[in-house]
Amino acid sequence: MPTLTVDGRVIETAEGKSILEALDDAGLLMNGVDVPHYCWHPKLSVDGSCRLCQVEVEGFPKLQIACNTVVQDGMVVNTTSDRVRKAREGVVELLLINHPLDCPICDQAGECKLQDYAFDYGVEKSRTREPRRAAKKRVDLGPTIVFDQERCILCRRCVRFCDEVPKTRELAVFGRGDRSVIETFPGMELDNPYSMNVADICPVGALTTKDFRFKIRVWFLEDVEGLCTGCANGCNIYLGIANNKVYRYQPRRNDDVNETWMCDAGRLSYRDIGAPDRLQYAYVRDATGSLEAAGYEAAIGAAARRLRAIIGSKGAGVIAGVASAHATNEDLFTFRRFIEALGTETSGVAVPKGDADDLLIKAEKAANAAGARALGLGDASLVADRIRSGGIDALVCLGSDFLGTGLLANVEELAGLDTVIVLDTHKSEFSRVAHVILPTRHAAEKHGTLTNAAGRVQRLRAAVEPAYEAHPDGAVLSHLGKALGLPGFDGSYDVRAVSKALAESEPAFSGIHLDSVGDRGRVLIDPDASQRDREPEGPNL
Amino acid sequence: MLKVPHVTSYLTEHFAEDAFGTLAGYEKKGGYAAARKALTEMAPGDVIELVKASGLQGRGGAGFNTGLKWSFMPADSDVPKYLVCNADESEPGSFKDRILLERSPHQLLEGILIAAYAVGACTTFIYIRGEYSFPADQVERAVAEAYDQGHLGPNVLGSGFRHDVVVHRGAGAYICGEETGLLESLEGKKGQPRKKPPFPAQVGAFGMPTTVNNVETFCHVPYIVNRGAEWFRGFGTEASPGTTLFGVSGHVVKPGLFELPLGTPLSEIVFEHAGGIAGGRKVKGVIPGGMSMPILPAGQLDVPMANESLRERGTMLGTGGIMVMDETTCMVRVGCVISYFFRDESCGQCTQCREGTGWLNKIMNRIERGAGQSEDLGVLLDIAAKMEGQTICAFADAAAWPVQGLLRHFRADFEEHVRLGRCPFTASFEL
Numbered sequence: 008m009p010t011l012t013v014d015g016r017v018i019e020t021a022e023g024k025s026i027l028e029a030l031d032d033a034g035l036l037m038n039g040v041d042v043p044h045y046c047w048h049p050k051l052s053v054d055g056s057c058r059l060c061q062v063e064v065e066g067f068p069k070l071q072i073a074c075n076t077v078v079q080d081g082m083v084v085n086t087t088s089d090r091v092r093k094a095r096e097g098v099v100e101l102l103l104i105n106h107p108l109d110c111p112i113c114d115q116a117g118e119c120k121l122q123d124y125a126f127d128y129g130v131e132k133s134r135t136r137e138p139r140r141a142a143k144k145r146v147d148l149g150p151t152i153v154f155d156q157e158r159c160i161l162c163r164r165c166v167r168f169c170d171e172v173p174k175t176r177e178l179a180v181f182g183r184g185d186r187s188v189i190e191t192f193p194g195m196e197l198d199n200p201y202s203m204n205v206a207d208i209c210p211v212g213a214l215t216t217k218d219f220r221f222k223i224r225v226w227f228l229e230d231v232e233g234l235c236t237g238c239a240n241g242c243n244i245y246l247g248i249a250n251n252k253v254y255r256y257q258p259r260r261n262d263d264v265n266e267t268w269m270c271d272a273g274r275l276s277y278r279d280i281g282a283p284d285r286l287q288y289a290y291v292r293d294a295t296g297s298l299e300a301a302g303y304e305a306a307i308g309a310a311a312r313r314l315r316a317i318i319g320s321k322g323a324g325v326i327a328g329v330a331s332a333h334a335t336n337e338d339l340f341t342f343r344r345f346i347e348a349l350g351t352e353t354s355g356v357a358v359p360k361g362d363a364d365d366l367l368i369k370a371e372k373a374a375n376a377a378g379a380r381a382l383g384l385g386d387a388s389l390v391a392d393r394i395r396s397g398g399i400d401a402l403v404c405l406g407s408d409f410l411g412t413g414l415l416a417n418v419e420e421l422a423g424l425d426t427v428i429v430l431d432t433h434k435s436e437f438s439r440v441a442h443v444i445l446p447t448r449h450a451a452e453k454h455g456t457l458t459n460a461a462g463r464v465q466r467l468r469a470a471v472e473p474a475y476e477a478h479p480d481g482a483v484l485s486h487l488g489k490a491l492g493l494p495g496f497d498g499s500y501d502v503r504a505v506s507k508a509l510a511e512s513e514p515a516f517s518g519i520h521l522d523s524v525g526d527r528g529r530v531l532i533d534p535d536a537s538q539r540d541r542e543p544e545g546p547n548l
Numbered sequence: 549m550l551k552v553p554h555v556t557s558y559l560t561e562h563f564a565e566d567a568f569g570t571l572a573g574y575e576k577k578g579g580y581a582a583a584r585k586a587l588t589e590m591a592p593g594d595v596i597e598l599v600k601a602s603g604l605q606g607r608g609g610a611g612f613n614t615g616l617k618w619s620f621m622p623a624d625s626d627v628p629k630y631l632v633c634n635a636d637e638s639e640p641g642s643f644k645d646r647i648l649l650e651r652s653p654h655q656l657l658e659g660i661l662i663a664a665y666a667v668g669a670c671t672t673f674i675y676i677r678g679e680y681s682f683p684a685d686q687v688e689r690a691v692a693e694a695y696d697q698g699h700l701g702p703n704v705l706g707s708g709f710r711h712d713v714v715v716h717r718g719a720g721a722y723i724c725g726e727e728t729g730l731l732e733s734l735e736g737k738k739g740q741p742r743k744k745p746p747f748p749a750q751v752g753a754f755g756m757p758t759t760v761n762n763v764e765t766f767c768h769v770p771y772i773v774n775r776g777a778e779w780f781r782g783f784g785t786e787a788s789p790g791t792t793l794f795g796v797s798g799h800v801v802k803p804g805l806f807e808l809p810l811g812t813p814l815s816e817i818v819f820e821h822a823g824g825i826a827g828g829r830k831v832k833g834v835i836p837g838g839m840s841m842p843i844l845p846a847g848q849l850d851v852p853m854a855n856e857s858l859r860e861r862g863t864m865l866g867t868g869g870i871m872v873m874d875e876t877t878c879m880v881r882v883g884c885v886i887s888y889f890f891r892d893e894s895c896g897q898c899t900q901c902r903e904g905t906g907w908l909n910k911i912m913n914r915i916e917r918g919a920g921q922s923e924d925l926g927v928l929l930d931i932a933a934k935m936e937g938q939t940i941c942a943f944a945d946a947a948a949w950p951v952q953g954l955l956r957h958f959r960a961d962f963e964e965h966v967r968l969g970r971c972p973f974t975a976s977f978e979l
């Protein structure tokens with residue numbers, strides 16, 4: 008393994024790595040060793056054009072760009088000399104001579120690399136007397152992105168992204184010299200399932216998303232680590248939070264899951280959190296048959312009464328449970344316990360499906376289908392079949408995917424049931440047939456873990472608090488279980504304790520719980536094997 | 549009939565005869581004998597050693613040792629290797645390659661064959677500047693003749709060596725003369741120099757090992773093979789052997805192309821061969837090697853025209869394009885023209901070059917308009933320093949050096965503009 012010395016610090020690296028990669032791999036880049044850079048991005052090809060990353064390499068008379076200099080064993084690098092500083096100052100000054108200095112009205116202000124490096128390496132007073140180059144403002148590049156040509160520093164990250172990641176190649180540099188501009192190819196729009204990533208990688212405020220533009224100044228935002236729940240990939244994200252509100256999702260780097268990207272649909276799914284159709288109350292169908300808002304406790308009481316009556320008359324076997332693939336491992340573990348305690352054999356999980364690609368987007372449009380499978384939950388088609396054949400009188404359903412996955416022709420198929428109890432985050436068609444609806448928390452509002460398609464268990468954090476009474480699915484089931492007097496249900500729901508109990512009882516999760524998965528997640532211990540082990544025991548676990 | 553005045557010549561010896569441009573005419577003067585010799589009697593390594601020993605320096609501007617460059621090509625390679633002839637000649641003040649292409653295309657092809665054999669290239673791409681239609685026609689005609697006669701193709705000169713030549717026309721960008729910008733353009737991409745490493749000898753045209761040489765460089769090679777390294781070293785200086793083609797333009801009586809040994813004093817070229825300054829005026833400054841090279845003042849024309857001696861005066865031989873300016877010349881205007889060229893031609897990848905070329909030009913123009921300030925001179929030098937030696941290719945250096953040269957030797961012109969608030973020279977023009 009080649010070893011290099013950077014500012015006296017010895018770093019080991021793999022064969023063929025550039026100086027910047029070596030620093031990045033060692034976690035030192037801009038975190039102990041400052042090598043400012045614009046065009047280099049860890050997940051894109053090397054461009055070598057911004058010339059900001061120049062460093063002194065012993066044995067080379069000229070400064071070398073750290074992004075394109077492959078480490079040779081014994082290489083000695085200096086990033087702090089006067090010459091290096093001068094070179095950085097040069098690049099920054101030259102980038103600023105034509106920059107519009109829009110900061111007061113620029114969305115990037117506060118997270119702008121030109122601001123940052125101008126602060127670090129800029130001259131205090133502009134020496135240019137020449138008129139700044141005028142260029143196009145507010146260029147509509149497509150459905151998601153607005154472009155400001157004046158702010159662009161031509162690092163070409165956006166071009167390389169479109170060429171190399173979605174491979175849709177919408178962007179290019181047109182013209183040359185100081186007339187160079189980024190544009191879409193004639194007749195083309197920047198329109199691909201990952202288009203909004205260009206706004207993240209643009210070091211300046213040249214590319215902004217229509218969605219986030221002008222919503223809030225970024226310095227008011229707190230970034231909370233979390234997960235996208237748009238599909239089974241489980242992309243790692245930051246939730247941008249202010250005043251208990253989620254303003255945006257941005258990808259958080261996890262080389263094992265999503266590198267530094269996320270898809271547009273997933274990014275925009277933050278809108279679900281504060282959506283107007285969130286369930287803000289519990290609902291109970293009254294004697295006249297109309298569904299009325301109710302207090303949470305009253306709704307739990309109503310649900311318990313209905314279920315108890317059915318158990319009393321026909322036994323628990325006529326109750327079916329449908330779990331949600333959006334629920335956390337802890338929710339689902341509690342669901343399984345709930346079903347077991349009830350003593351019914353009819354349960355499953357409803358997994359919504361959609362389009363997939365070979366980059367990130369998975370066909371399963373829920374974050375925890377793999378977790379549900381690892382916990383032994385079968386397909387909800389069993390439930391649908393039994394409802395159709397008339398063997399079911401009551402349904403306890405987590406979420407509304409049971410309606411949207413094609414298992415039922417329509418919601419009216421449930422109209423004949425004696426009791427339908429729904430735990431959900433949003434209003435749905437269920438309001439036509441449900442007898443009790445209990446509001447639950449969105450993934451952004453609760454702690455827990457999710458298992459992605461690759462079996463990686465990842466940490467979910469409560470980033471915001473709902474403004475009304477809503478509990479995680481697991482907690483609601485726990486309240487309901489207590490009201491029903493089910494063994495082992497005392498109405499409490501300590502997610503950390505549940506996570507540990509899960510890890511202890513499930514071989515696949517052995518040692519894998521909320522506090523042990525770290526910020527990159529941990530892969531299940533052979534999930535297939537664990538599922539096979541479960542099978543002989545049947546659904547009555 | 550074209551007149552090429554010369555004192556010492558081999559390259560241009562027969563240029564007065566139109567027939568020299570045809571295969572028959574060229575062979576009549578002994579053409580293709582060197583290629584025959586190299587391809588049938590010499591090993592490729594011997595050719596490289598011979599050219600190394602001759603001390604031939606590339607004539608494309610950088611003056612790199614040609615034999616040494618050839619030796620960088622991988623000897624064993626399981627992929628094809630290519631040779632590229634750089635005929636993009638776009639350096640203002642330079643017009644030597646054009647004459648070679650027009651008058652002696654077979655001399656070029658013979659040099660190419662020898663080089664191709666030496667480095668083991670299967671194909672040569674001749675990249676010809678877009679504006680050079682007649683030269684391109686001449687080369688295409690010569691290539692067709694050579695194929696006809698078996699001098700190109702599957703069995704070159706009966707030696708068993710296979711070689712193909714492809715003529716490619718550029719589209720008129722200066723930066724496509726930079727060897728990796730050329731390669732990009734050749735591949736059908738936007739002409740933008742590549743970052744190095746990798747160097748063309750590892751990853752060149754279409755990803756294959758490639759050597760790029762200038763037109764004139766190739767043209768010297770047959771003579772070296774025929775007459776030997778010692779003979780070649782009989783011309784020029786110890787460090788810079790051979791003759792070269794000096795193109796003289798500007799305020800001289802007889803502008804033109806002169807084949808002279810390297811090391812010939814600049815004054816001799818300007819005052820004897822080019823007939824001195826027109827109209828009996830005095831010389832003010834001379835750009836010695838194409839527009840990228842720093843200018844020399846009248847007092848320094850004694851300098852021998854070879855890289856080692858020009859470097860001592862803070863300039864370089866470049867392409868040997870000598871631009872002579874008399875005492876009526878406004879050096880700020882010269883700065884405007886030069887900086888406009890580089891601003892226009894920068895490919896725009898590197899921050900320093902893209903932004904620096906524009907800034908230099910804007911300041912030059914402002915000074916010429918009479919709105920300069922004394923700080924501007926320091927800023928000009930500072931921008932030039934920021935551009936030098938820090939970019940993907942040498943274009944930024946080429947844009948910075950002329951500015952440094954002008955301010956080194958003609959600062960008074962700039963100061964005068966600032967002091968008067970106008971251009972003190974009469975023949976001013978709209979910018």
Ligand SMILES: Cc1cc2nc3c(=O)[nH]c(=O)nc-3n(C[C@H](O)[C@H](O)[C@H](O)COP(=O)(O)O)c2cc1C
Binds near residue numbers: 611614637723727946
């Ligand atoms: C901006 C720029 C323009 C150039 N233009 C030319 C050119 O027009 N013709 C040429 O032969 N070399 C040109 N060169 C030099 C080439 O990059 C290369 O060094 C040369 O073709 C190598 O040939 P040689 O070794 O035979 O000189 C240019 C270099 C730069 C930096």
Ligand code: SF4
Binds near residue numbers: 164
């Ligand atoms: S728009 Fe942004 S990412 Fe694209 S080249 Fe310009 S500065 Fe770079």
Ligand code: SF4
Binds near residue numbers: 369
């Ligand atoms: S790929 Fe899936 S997890 Fe990733 S951002 Fe898109 S929807 Fe979210």
Ligand code: SF4
Binds near residue numbers: 898901940943
């Ligand atoms: S120095 Fe100038 S011409 Fe050369 S690659 Fe950089 S921007 Fe292009």
Ligand code: FES
Binds near residue numbers: 045054059074
């Ligand atoms: S980061 Fe290395 S040149 Fe831009």
